[in-house]
Amino acid sequence: MNSDSSTGPSRASARRAFEERRRRRSLAIAATSTVVFVGLVALLVPRMPRWDRVKQSFFSGEQFADSFPRLLDAFVLDLKIFAWSVPIILGFGMLVALTRVSRNPALFPIRALCVVYVDLMRGVPVLLWIYLIGFGVPGLGLDRPWNSPLLWGTVALCVTYSSYVSEVFRAGIEGVHESQRAAARSLGLTHGQTLRLVVIPQAVRRVVPPLMNDLVSLQKDVALVSLIGPIEILRQAGIDKSKFANFTPYVVAAVIFLCVTIPLTRTADWLLARERRRTGGTRVAA
Amino acid sequence: MTAQLSIRNVHKSFGSNDVLRGISLDVPRGSVVAFIGASGSGKSTLLRCINLLEPIDDGEIVLDGVDISAPGFDANVARRDVGLVFQSYNLFPHMNVLRNITLALTHATGITRPDAEATAIDLLDRFGLADKARAYPEQLSGGQQQRVAIIRAVALRPSVLLLDEVTAALDPQLVGEVLDLIAELRTSGMTMLMATHEMNFARDVADTVCFLHEGAIHEMGRPEDILDSPREERTQAFLARTMRR
Ligand SMILES: Nc1ncnc2c1ncn2[C@@H]1O[C@H](COP(=O)(O)OP(=O)(O)OP(=O)(O)O)[C@@H](O)[C@H]1O
């Protein structure tokens, strides 16, 4: 059994050298293939028969500079809708999840209602709910400000996304092992305390990554509200496109979206990695 | 002397599976009872029933003169007096050691957080884990986790402590530190009921050994009598099987 320690140092350094060689090699391969790929794209795309026209109508520098400030302004509305929706969605989603996992007989009718609600919301495209709620409710003839399509479009986003998020939370809650509840109850904590102090915190930690995925989707789907009226970035881009007969505003909008969604996804990855380091353990898949 | 804990004719079944078939036992204050028996004989179920994690079908569990199993009795209150430690530790992974110990103190007994932390630090100190107060469970060895789990139960000052195969999940070299802690608790007068397969440990710390067979106490008595010269055939067979390993 002593052979390990006697051959240790030399074997360790040989292993390090081997790892180092392997790392360099894969780095070199990655660099080469990237250069080749980018080179091919740069070489071939401009040779496409219509490239000049596409470049003019999608990647016009002038048009970009002209549209950018206007679209950025319009994007503030998207951010506002997003910021309003997130806490509502998280809160309502958690409430639905808790109702569905509760075993309280008094809640039976509400539990049944939640099942129907989640099925309805998940089974129909978001866009359709935005049309149905966003046009339908103001159509009831409510007074201002209750007849605003912006308001009801946002409500539609909230109710659909709450259903997605409630399913994520539910999976997280059910993923907390029964033995954790048993431990908490055995110490004299009540059912409610067990849920609040032991189960929900662990469930939420587990579901941060899939939750962030849903929030990234939400950030993009906010633009769908534009289809029932409010002038946010996507609609403003459409207006610009028609006015200047140029598609560059859409590219501008895409770039602006990416500026928000990429940091969001990176944050999700980072949170996940940090959580792994801190507590390890299994996680609910996205 | 009257018993601190009386288990009277306790029955428990899961569906058609009669797991406990009339268990009766009196446990005097400060004494240690070891339950031995084959897998599935009902050791864990009995301990979970005494902690009221499982409702019993028939019988009574009387603690300090109070029938805690009576319908309508507040189980949350009873559980504070009956500590239960699990084979798999079951520490809360999202809380550090200190919070694991103080959580029930602050939320179930209403002690203030500073007082609870003082209690926890005292206990950690006494059992050589003071430097782990801020560590998270996954940063501890199995033996340390199980000691923390025992401390977590002891911190509530229970009348009795139930230990369910608390060394079964541990590497052999970590068993000793946990057994030492239990031996020390015994010295301090803690009443304990433990399911175990550590026969030598049962011999050393237990006042009474109960051999469970198919949900009934088949034979019980002083450790040396049960472990060295069992009268019942089934006990002999069980011990022969266990000792051979
Ligand atoms: N929650 C439950 N639901 C259904 N059956 C159960 C449940 N818990 C235990 N049982 C059954 O009760 C019987 C006794 O199990 P128990 O865990 O008490 O045995 P044990 O003596 O602790 O065994 P081991 O030495 O393997 O831990 C087994 O047949 C088991 O399948």
Ligand SMILES: [Mg+2]
């Ligand atoms: Mg068991």
